[in-house]
Amino acid sequence: MTELTQLTLAAALDGLEKKSFSSRELTEAFIGLIESANPQLNAYVVQTPEKALEMAEASDTRRAKGAAGKLDGAPLGIKDLYCTKGVRTTACSSILGAFTPTYESTVTQNLWNQGAVMLGKLNMDEFAMGSSNETSAFGSVANPWRRNDGANATLTPGGSSGGSASAVAADLCLGATASDTGGSIRQPAAFTGTVGIKPTYGRASRYGMVAFASSLDQAGPIAKSVEDAAILLEVMCSHDEKDSTSLPVETPDWRTDVSKPISGMKIGIPKEYRIDGMPEEIEALWSQGVEWLKAEGAEIVDVSLPHTKYALPAYYIVAPAEASSNLARYDGMRYGARVNGDDLTATYQGTRGEGFGAEVQRRLMIGTYVLSSGYYDAYYLRAQKVRTKILQDFQNVFTEVDALLTPATPSAAFAYGERSDDPVAMYLNDVFTVTANLAGLPGISVPAALDGQGLPLGLQVIGKALDEAACFKVGAAIERAAGFSARPDKWW
């Protein structure tokens, strides 16, 4: 039954609707594949086969009655950042111990309301802080893709949504939830030949998502195609009173945008995204992307976003500052793992010293430092003003163009250990994605080519606020033109 697991979400929903197979059969195929593949890939940190079969059978019953939802019977993986009632949720941090939520996140509840089936919880960088999945308390995730040099080095699937990306690329689910604070959906998607979209800030509810940096965090899917991403995102997004930053807007029917023409659209090419040291192959792919969009009738416009180079350093003030505040809740008192000390302060310090990994500790200390007395104006306030300048850059170019085309990442997937010595070198992974988080804009990463080493590369489309439709339209045009159908050779 392995061929069932290779279907796109759209094709699987079609097969379920036509009764070509049942959700139970589909779910069993995924459970079998996860069992054999996960020891090598480590994409899932919790597997829920019994729950999955129960949900699948309930779905088959609903479908027999003609009461199927938009995702009925579709087996999905859930990033370990989403609270799932009764299923361990730790954001892959030791400090949460065996935390088992007594409530459900709004995004996952939206999926279950439409009949989706949960296969388990997916690996990620601890508290979503990382670009390689190396910071997970449950060990790193293997990218199904390998270089064609015969050395078989294990490559990172990217991060923080590395488990989501690896699981989708290796057919261990039809699609997955992910989350994006600085590029954590789009960079792993680019590294694994999958599609990932971060919607406009406020489209999806953050209720029940483990918080990292609240003004930047946003939910989104990683999927096998642009159409699949549209189907998933549409269900994930909703207005939610439980999140005060959730936007009171209708969620459009994005699936229909996927087949709409882009002729007449104006696509901006921001010159500042041509950075020093970028591999020629990425430069060439970007130019190829321009040609593809021209051929589809789009008008290409050179634009400038002058503050682009300041986005990443501003992010590394704002995100750690918000994290240091958000993660103050992990004190070992009400949930999680407590490490007892001689007094209360020693208990706090021991709990947080043992429970948080090195990268999380580093960012919490940076956040505490930039917010501390005497430094607030020089760092945090300045970064928030630079953020305004970055937003204004986008507002200016969006008076001229409908969307922007950029590379998704400055490199293809790298091997474990190649970047981890220098935190700043690791942070540069997000140089093309982080701007959209700071400005709250939607961005999609679409696989577009293989590099000389046989690894996937992605292009990114950034849209205006609330114009995910442009991302889907242009993303689908790239997908059609690229005809990207490469798959990793199965070694796992």
Add this chain to the structure above:
Amino acid sequence: MSVTRDDVKKVARLSRIAVDDSRLDDLAGELSGILNWIEQLNEVDIDGVEPMTSVVAARLPMRDDEVTDGDKVDDVLANAPKSEDGFFVVPRSVE
């Protein structure tokens, strides 16, 4: 901007993170590296620029001040490291 061992100790204490003395030099180097890289923000002219305090332009919603949830003692305590008689049990904080 160079971060010293004492700065690391201070910020670790403020962050309530126990840091072994053997890690102080490495952390001082890492934090200095990150902060030096961040310094490039000083090049940006921010005169008269308002700080971005909200991504969403809309006003925060208001609701009636009513109890909408509650009576979930078991749920609230379900993940407590230690609890007794419907309370969290925590280390002594007042001598």
